[in-house]
Amino acid sequence: MNRCLKCNVEIGDDTGICPLCRCVLLRDKDLKTQMKYPAVGQKKERMKYAVRVYVFAAILGFVVLCIINYMSGAAVRWDLLTGGVLVYGYLTLQLSFLNQNGYRFTMFWQTLGAMALVIFIDGILGFQGWSLNYVLPAGLVLLDIAVGVLMAVNSRNWQSYIPVEIVMIVLSLIPLFLHHIHVxxxxxxxxxxxxISIFLFLGTVILGGKRAVTELKRRFHV
Structure with a gap:
C-alpha cells in the first residue's frame, strides 16, 4: 500500500502517482524508514524563526525604551544598557541554536561577548575603568582555565587546543597594551x-613533548 503525504490518503493499488494531486506516492516501508530519522531541517527552521521573532521584539522594545528614556529625561541611558543586553541575548541565541562550529567556538565567543557587554555597561555609566582594569583580564584568565579543563577532559585530543592557547596569548596582550597607553x-x-596564558602554553609544550611539537609543525608548517 502506498501513501500520499500531501493528501494524507492511502492508495490500495501499485500506482506510483497520487490520483488527487499527482504527486509521487511513498511506500509504507519507505515511510517507516523515513520516520526513523528526526526532522532536523524543520527543527532548524523553527529555531531560525524563533531568532527572527526575538530580533523583531528586541528592536521594537528598544525603540520604546529609547522613547521612554528621552521623555523621562533620565540621567542614565538605561535604554542603551538594555540594548546591550538584548544584543548579547541575540549572540547567545545564534551561538546556541544556529552555530555549527562546536562548543569551543561557542564558549570562546560567548565569553568575549560577555566581556564586551560589561565594558559597554561601564562606558554607559561614565567609564570608571573597572571593566578594563579587572573584568577584561579576569575574563581572559577564565578562558585560560576553561581551556586547561577541556584539555584535561579531552585528554585524547588535547593537542588540538594549542592554537587556542596561542590566540589567548595574543588576547592577553590587550590589557598590557591598554596599560601602556595609560587607558x-x-x-x-x-x-x-x-x-597565565604564557604559563599554560609553555606547560603544554613542555609536558606534551613530541606530540605538542608535531602539532605546532602541522598547524604552522614549520
Missing part, C-alpha cells in the same frame, strides 16, 4: 593575565 591604571591584573 588603565592597574598593572598587576594585566601582568597576571599574560603570565
Amino acid at each position: 588603565t591604571d592597574q598593572w598587576y591584573p594585566a601582568i597576571g593575565c599574560f603570565g
Whole structure:
C-alpha cells in the first residue's frame, strides 16, 4: 500500500502517482524508514524563526525604551544598557541554536561577548575603568582555565587546543597594551593575565613533548 503525504490518503493499488494531486506516492516501508530519522531541517527552521521573532521584539522594545528614556529625561541611558543586553541575548541565541562550529567556538565567543557587554555597561555609566582594569583580564584568565579543563577532559585530543592557547596569548596582550597607553591604571591584573596564558602554553609544550611539537609543525608548517 502506498501513501500520499500531501493528501494524507492511502492508495490500495501499485500506482506510483497520487490520483488527487499527482504527486509521487511513498511506500509504507519507505515511510517507516523515513520516520526513523528526526526532522532536523524543520527543527532548524523553527529555531531560525524563533531568532527572527526575538530580533523583531528586541528592536521594537528598544525603540520604546529609547522613547521612554528621552521623555523621562533620565540621567542614565538605561535604554542603551538594555540594548546591550538584548544584543548579547541575540549572540547567545545564534551561538546556541544556529552555530555549527562546536562548543569551543561557542564558549570562546560567548565569553568575549560577555566581556564586551560589561565594558559597554561601564562606558554607559561614565567609564570608571573597572571593566578594563579587572573584568577584561579576569575574563581572559577564565578562558585560560576553561581551556586547561577541556584539555584535561579531552585528554585524547588535547593537542588540538594549542592554537587556542596561542590566540589567548595574543588576547592577553590587550590589557598590557591598554596599560601602556595609560587607558588603565592597574598593572598587576594585566601582568597576571599574560603570565597565565604564557604559563599554560609553555606547560603544554613542555609536558606534551613530541606530540605538542608535531602539532605546532602541522598547524604552522614549520
